[in-house]
Amino acid sequence: MKNKRTPAIRFAGFTEDWEQRKLGEVYTERKERGNDSLQILSVSIHHGVSNKELDSDTLGKKVRRSEDKSLYKHVYFGDLVFNMMRAWQGAIGVVKLEGMVSPAYITAIPSAQLYPLFMDYCLRRDETIIQIDNLSYGVTDFRKRLYWNSFINVLCRIPSVPEQERITAFFTRLDNIISLHQQELITLKQTKQGFLQKIFSQEIQFKDDGGNDFPEWELKDLKTFFKYGKAGGTPKSTESKYYNGNIPFLSITDITSQGRYITSTKKTITEAGLDNSSAWLVPADSLIFSMYASVGQVTINKIPLATSQAMFSMIIKETECIEYIYQYLSFFKDSREILKYIETGTQGNLNAETVKNLLVPRPVLKEQQKIANFLARLDDIITLHQRELDVLKETKKAFLQKMFV
The missing domain is CATH 1.10.287.1120 (Bipartite methylase S protein)
Structure with missing residues (x-):
């Protein structure tokens, strides 16, 4: 560890050096068994130990409680818990209320040198997780484990x-x-x-500027709204002079991180490993709809870029409002309507013809x-x-x- 003994920012009145300790000096392993009256807590990479038993709605999947609770571990407020298989990714934290945890977790009792909740912040810092990663063993990341004999060698500095x-x-x-x-x-x-x-x-319903009702809506195929649309494919020969490794490439990550407008990308065509057979050059102010990964994600690109065959790109007619179509397709993605169109026997994809023929209300x-x-x-x-x-x-x-x- 660094030789630094005091933090850069400190509360007034505290001047003593922070003391370096191995976790084995401030924790002892707890091996007490749980019972059916206790709620089952979990530990996650992003949130540490849960403050209640997680239900199906929270997890997004059916929760299975083992019939045999004899191996579950009883934990108390202030105990430290970590998932042996995921500690190197941050699955470690401090218990906020009494409960029991999976037998696959390791539990530890804090010593009198600790204010237990302090360690929830201390041990979930990047610097500590890096140490835990280095002390975890396994042939591959998937098989990495943090065992108690390694955990006790993790170093940290603690104040009074x-x-x-x-x-x-x-x-x-x-x-x-x-x-x-x-x-x-x-x-x-x-x-x-x-x-x-x-x-x-x-x-x-919206009114016109005179306070009158607008005409009734029509249901139209999506292709009614665009003058040109296609999935990624071979660029037109007239575009070839613009085709080089510096062209920004749109990934699904860009769409999910930037949302409504794409103003930059993290990769170029070359970095994405694409060649002329798998990308289409898309002009700025086009509407782009994901057909594969994260089906239904939609965005408007504010810069010229290239898309893969997983994206359907549309140049919207001047007589239609691109922002309206964006909003409807966003709603379509989040509603269960999209499930009617996803191809069976695939990983949940749409094809280009299906996208063209999606029914869209047209005011x-x-x-x-x-x-x-x-x-x-x-x-x-x-x-x-x-x-x-x-x-x-x-x-x-x-x-x-x-x-x-």
Whole structure:
């Protein structure tokens, strides 16, 4: 470890050096068995130990409780728990309430030198996880394990218990603020989904500038809205002079991270390993719809780029509103309607012909624009809250760097 003995940022009144300890000096292994009256807790890479028994809704899959609880491990507030198979990825944390955990987990009792919740922040820092990774054994990552005899050799520096308490209180408040922002963001996204449902079912209807009803909507094939559309394929010969390794390449990761507008990409065609047989050059301000991975993801590219055959790209007619079509396809992706079109016997893909013939409600252009503008304002508010949340998370990372040794 570094020889540094004090953090860069410190609360007033604390001046003593932080002491280096092996985890085996401040933890002893707990091997107490659980019982049926206790709730089963889990430990995850992103959140540490759960503060309640996770149900099917939370996990997104059916939860199976083993019939035999005799091997489950009883844990108490302050105990440390880690998943032997995933500790190297961050599956480690401190228990917030009494319960029991899987027999595949290792549990440990904190010594009097620790304010237990302090270690939830100390041990989940990148620097500590790197140590855990280096001390985990396995032929491949899939087989890596952190055994107790290796865990006890992990090094950390700890301050006095009163300083541990002050640091923990600071990060607890920061986590509470982050949680509040996360909940506000979830509520905003749910609000938008509610509006989408009501708008496209016409429970909510827009009026023209004179306060009159717009004409009735028509159902049209998606191909009605674009003047040119296709999946990635061989570029036209007239485009070949623009085709070189510097062309930005659009991946599904770009769409999921940037959302409504694509303003940059992480790869070029060369880096993506593509050649002339598997990409199409797409002009800026096209609508791009994913047919394979993350089926139904949709975006508008603000820069010229290339797409693979997994993407269907559309150049929208001037008589239609691209933002309206974006909003409808986003709604289509999140509704169960998309399941009707996914090909059976595949990994959940759509083909180009199916995409062309998707039925889309078609208001007149003026109403398309009103709908798009309303939903875009909601998107802007959501984006603002997402940025604020991201800033808070980055702030926490910075404090974790500066307030620990």
